[in-house]
Amino acid sequence: MKEWPKCGTSGGASYTPRYMLLVVQKFGGTSLADADRIRKVACRVVETYRAGNNVVVVVSAMGKSTDALVNLATEITDTPHPREMDMLLTAGERISMALVAMAIEAHGVPAVSFTGSQAGILTTADHGRAEILDIRAFRVQESLDEGKVAIVAGFQGVSPDSKDVTTLGRGGSDATAVALAASLGADLCEIYTDVDGVFTADPRVELAARKLEELTFEEMLELANAGAGVLMPRSVEFGIRYNIPIHVRSSFHDGEGTWVKEETMEEPIIRAIAHDDSGAKLTVHGVPDQPGIAAAVFEPMGAAGVNVDMIVQNVSSQGVTDISFTVPASSADAAVEVAERVASEIGATGVDLDKGISKITVVGAGMKSESGVAAEMFGILSASGVNIEMISTSTIRISCIIRSEDTQTAIEALHRELIGERS
């Protein structure tokens, strides 16, 4: 037999059981990158199980193995059939889930792995970006009832109509975990990742950024939509809908991470700052200012699959106006093509593409009951010499488009003035 890390000491400090509950634990690819890390993951699962909890484990594919499968497909054809692409990619979690089950069984703890299909993850038939329709986790429930740890493949499901295997697209494993937690009536969902939790700002950009102990679902959703990569919006949406507390924490140590839940002890005006460099701004110049002109521009964008984020229409002058909007940089070329076609149809004078933008967002549930936050934010940016090109707000969020070279300055100033040092 191999030497096993003694469970309970794997992460340095000893792991104290904190619940006697039904827990869903999700591990991403980085946490499962090789046999050694898989053994560490198994150790953590075994500790949670031995503390008296029921445990369901949701896994991603190992390390970069999904990329390797994508590359194989690319070697075969530039236009792989989406159904077959999903068939191919779902091999990734199949491998990791079997290995995790073996590693848990090696501790003498009974474990059984399930594909998305076996776990009853029913989805739409949209290959590569399927939505979860329903979860019928009978086999998972049965294995829990038998005292086993259930390991479920994240990211994948099955379409009840086509009976074909599907994948959920980016962030799919987190969505599987939270949706499964909801379906099983779990007490909480732990998302193990390669960072310590959710931070007040990206710690790679803002050195003073600190880990949050907690934030609300709504705040997390706004941050996720604004580019904070730690959780994808769809998993947060499941958390909101079914009120499943989510604990985002490191897979490399036992320290507490960040709790995402319905209500928090405090509701600060500004909880955190997010930024997103992955957008581009298009401007259509000299647009005749007539009713229906916005629809003429944005309907074809939707039809071309371009996600439009922020929109600003300038004040009309002499019957013509400019319309600016942001799109993901990856859709910029498609957006320009559509915009130029539309511009010539409606008699606009031209289209500009600007890839040098960044979106800065501040989020805080306390904003609801506090006025003047936007003005304060604009004042801070202005005092730092950062120009604001576009603005968009919700009840708990303010987003500004700025030059991408101002990102660092803007985050530092906003963090210092609105969030401050560790209290």
Add this chain to the structure above:
Amino acid sequence: MKEWPKCGTSGGASYTPRYMLLVVQKFGGTSLADADRIRKVACRVVETYRAGNNVVVVVSAMGKSTDALVNLATEITDTPHPREMDMLLTAGERISMALVAMAIEAHGVPAVSFTGSQAGILTTADHGRAEILDIRAFRVQESLDEGKVAIVAGFQGVSPDSKDVTTLGRGGSDATAVALAASLGADLCEIYTDVDGVFTADPRVELAARKLEELTFEEMLELANAGAGVLMPRSVEFGIRYNIPIHVRSSFHDGEGTWVKEETMEEPIIRAIAHDDSGAKLTVHGVPDQPGIAAAVFEPMGAAGVNVDMIVQNVSSQGVTDISFTVPASSADAAVEVAERVASEIGATGVDLDKGISKITVVGAGMKSESGVAAEMFGILSASGVNIEMISTSTIRISCIIRSEDTQTAIEALHRELIGERS
């Protein structure tokens, strides 16, 4: 788009369609080792399809990918759970079947891949060595009816009792192909491999060995059981039971291979020679010659999972005798352990293990109606100075155990005298 090999010229000579039939084509791991070979396989499938045939493709895992998965499991634990091992290994065919489907679709030919479970391959729940119980290939049939090429994962199935994914063990993909051909009422099953067909002897040992145009199922079964690796016995058994002609041929060129079928044009007395170096001989000395003594030795062997092949009990002398038998060399240590335990229980004097043996087998359906073949074989071996240690026969087969260093001499002499040059 990538440059595609022009189909019809992929294998050098042009490929002439020969049937308007339902054909099952099975490709092994070597034929699918990389993207380039997968494209070549797709080309061959497309040619067969375009010639007006219905085509079902059965695939193994790519190249050595199954070994890589086994190694991963070994890194995790020395005793992987069999259910999870099957879950792990079935990822291999999942990858190759999706890639083959993509490569076929890239030619504009509709293709759809199915796992063993989706293809309705129902098996026993014996993980790692499941037996096919039934095939309910509704989805495969449906896709054929829609004019699509169906790609099916070899080697895997699902247990209707446990609902768990299973693997069929060694040679499993060939078994899938022939059994599926039987279930679908296919006209023939093509097994594409890295050799040109079935030979009169192993061409690596006997330079004069030549490819057979045809042989009977019974002959193939005897050869397969005697160590001819080109087809595994279980796939031949499906061929026999459902009378599915099997065409064993090279995946690297378009030349005819070897047909395995119910009856052949000619029935030579000796069709081919097989040899097997993978056995070991055990001898239990000084066994009291009493009724039931054979059972006392061989029942515990069976219980220990040791497959006993040939058995010889010497003539009794003064109330004691010797019993010799052969087992796979991989089971030799287990067999010795059992034999020594039994020997002390029954009062035998000792156990000898001999790993330096080889089994030489001659096979021919014409033997049924010809006497004196065994005598002729023994005479040839004797004249070549090869000593025979054990003998076993069936109606169409004679096997002799000899010293392994005599293998080359024995095969050359038997091939020269009993098979001769290309007629």
